[in-house]
Amino acid sequence: MEQLKHVEGRTLVFVQKKHQASWFCRKLRKDFEIAATEIHGDRSQPQREKALSDFRNGVCDIMVATDVAARVSV
Numbered sequence: 211m212e213q214l215k216h217v218e219g220r221t222l223v224f225v226q227k228k229h230q231a232s233w234f235c236r237k238l239r240k241d242f243e244i245a246a247t248e249i250h251g252d253r254s255q256p257q258r259e260k261a262l263s264d265f266r267n268g269v270c271d272i273m274v275a276t277d278v279a280a281r282v283s284v
Contacts, residue, residue, distance in 0.1 A: 220265060223274045228252050235274045246272040 225231050228250040238246040247261040247270040265273040 219271070220268065221272045222265075223272060225274060225276060228276055231274045231276055235272075238272060238274070244272060245270045246274060248274045250276040 223234065225234060231248045231250045232252075235246045235248040238244040247264050249258050249261045253261070261270070261273060264270040
């Protein structure tokens with residue numbers, strides 16, 4: 211996998227629907243080469259925990275989320 215661009219700081223983006231989170235995250239990765247992750251109701255608990263860990267540790271600079279993220283400590 212190629213190296214993705216690093217952006218200064220971290221950003222949490224909220225969207226209304228699961229498919230919007232997936233679409234936006236794919237766009238960031240593919241079109242803008244930005245390290246991004248997503249968290250929503252269709253992700254398994256281990257996937258959610260990995261996304262949160264990557265976001266907290268700076269592996270991903272942007273997390274796109276539905277209201278699922280509002281229930282966890284970011």
